[in-house]
Amino acid sequence: MTTLLVAATGGHLAQLYQLRPRLVVPGSPVVWVTFDSPQSRSMLEQEVVEFVPYTPPRGYWSVVTNTFRAIRILRRYRVRRVISTGSGIALAFLPIARAMGRDAHYIESAARSDGPSTTGRMLQRFPGIKLSAQYSSWAKPPWNLNVSVFDDFQAVQRAEPRGDVRSVVVTLGTIEGYGFRSLLERLVEIIPEGVEVLWQTGVTDVSGLALTARPSMPQHELQAAIATSDAVVAHAGIGSALGSLNAGRRPVLVPRRSSRGEHVDDHQLQIAKELDGRDLSISREVDELMWADIEEAARWHVSRSSVTQ
Structure with missing residues (x-):
């Protein structure tokens, strides 16, 4: 079962990279989706990666155009599960993954200690997407608490x-x-x-x-x-x-x-x-x-x- 790991560059990618061992069985196929940058090329040098155009904050038109790429990528790799730490790039992949019958999991960024981001609030409206917070203070349904990048330090x-x-x-x-x-x-x-x-x-x-x-x-x-x-x-x-x-x-x-x-x-x-x-x-x-x-x-x-x- 191929897992698609989707994240914007910067902190979103750093979090997903660190959380990967908790989320994906070692040795199982993984494909990354992110933006092209020195960080992503260095961090994912040994990985299978699909680069997509940058989605700026509140860049909803970029979300729309990346949705078409999401369909192609999901089909090309026969993806069964999509996990994302955001931000806006998650809106292009998780809803369409659910619509195509794939498992979808959104992990809110550790940047959000008092509630979900705009992306998180929007994803709440799509039935079937698993939602995770990284803080117990606001991990209330439909949000669960099962991962935190800071607990390791x-x-x-x-x-x-x-x-x-x-x-x-x-x-x-x-x-x-x-x-x-x-x-x-x-x-x-x-x-x-x-x-x-x-x-x-x-x-x-x-x-x-x-x-x-x-x-x-x-x-x-x-x-x-x-x-x-x-x-x-x-x-x-x-x-x-x-x-x-x-x-x-x-x-x-x-x-x-x-x-x-x-x-x-x-x-x-x-x-x-x-x-x-x-x-x-x-x-x-x-x-x-x-x-x-x-x-x-x-x-x-x-x-x-x-x-x-």
Whole structure:
């Protein structure tokens, strides 16, 4: 039985990749559907992948056009089950999968700690789609609680703290159409001279800033840089958070704000609050961020259970 794993790039793909061992029997056939990016090409290098056009936030016309691709992919691979962590790409695949008699399962993003996203609320209207939350606080019918990407991690303070912070990775993810210049400006202001910084900046405009930007990076390269760094500062996106945690780092997470045009809404505040409450990150707003926060994050190590490895 072929399982189709469907996710947008960024945090949605990172979550589904991590949850795969809990969702699919090892050795059974899997086909991935996602967008074409350095992250997806690196992460899924050894997998069967169908790339589809990017679906932006609230990009409903893209959902319609990808629905026709969904029909072809479902038939081509004789898919019996479709699992998605969203976002909008799930609307193109899960309803049509149910209409064609396939099993369909939607797992709401761990970014949503207080209720389902717009995508989740829309999928509630389609009978037969299995719905999963990642938080017990709102896992009420029709939503069930059976997976959470954060349950695998634990942060512990280092017995012998690192010395001075010499290297920092700054990662803003790869979301299209939304920059996060306010965070870069703050970091340029507070990071001392002599600290080595890798700046992964996405689409953010960096003109006039004293930094060398890398808009995107292969997943393995970014992970290796995080694992060898002293500290990580990231936008509070699921992908960046998971990347930091999987590399053993307790990140400083700074949420994008819709009022500054940095995202479509303020859901990153939920991610930052949840991980801060679990002691898995340090959460700060842009104007609150201090160098001392980055130094504090470097004093911790994050371990991961073997459940999903």
